[in-house]
Amino acid sequence: MALTDIKNFRALGDRIGTSGMPTPQQVVEIAEEGYAIVVNLALPSHPEAVRDEGAIVALRGLTYVHIPVEFDRPLLSDFETFRAVMNAHRDRRVFVHCALNYRVSAFMYLYRLLEEAVPAEQARGDLEALWHPDEVWSDFIEEVLEENGWL
Numbered sequence: 383m384a385l386t387d388i389k390n391f392r393a394l395g396d397r398i399g400t401s402g403m404p405t406p407q408q409v410v411e412i413a414e415e416g417y418a419i420v421v422n423l424a425l426p427s428h429p430e431a432v433r434d435e436g437a438i439v440a441l442r443g444l445t446y447v448h449i450p451v452e453f454d455r456p457l458l459s460d461f462e463t464f465r466a467v468m469n470a471h472r473d474r475r476v477f478v479h480c481a482l483n484y485r486v487s488a489f490m491y492l493y494r495l496l497e498e499a500v501p502a503e504q505a506r507g508d509l510e511a512l513w514h515p516d517e518v519w520s521d522f523i524e525e526v527l528e529e530n531g532w533l
Contacts, residue, residue: 390483402482403430412477413442419471423451423480456522487512
């Protein structure tokens with residue numbers, strides 16, 4: 383089994399991997415692939431959530447960060463927490479997941495624009511390779527960009 387078997391897996395360079403919800407075995411594979419941090423943006427109540435994911439990750443020696451983001455109501459504070467976590471671990475390999483890689487792709491789009499100076503066209507292309515944000519997420523993206531002086 384490979385990371386590419388995880389639902390909607392995408393690598394964003396050598397340092398960041400993203401995906402939808404991994405299975406417990408895939409969480410183990412994430413560790414074996416050399417990721418040091420696992421960030422989960424899905425709600426713990428999601429039907430496919432990995433029970434005891436934090437413990438599974440910790441037993442493999444990785445850091446686990448859970449930032450539950452409501453899909454129908456993402457908050458600026460959710461993104462700011464995510465941004466702080468990503469900035470604190472700039473020198474480590476980070477794997478970020480949610481249920482389908484939709485939350486993650488939107489957060490990574492914003493993070494890459496604001497913190498990594500990735501060209502807007504490239505960042506947008508990576509976002510839209512997975513989905514085209516609905517009205518809630520389009521408004522959220524606009525809010526974050528506006529808050530950060532991009533609009």
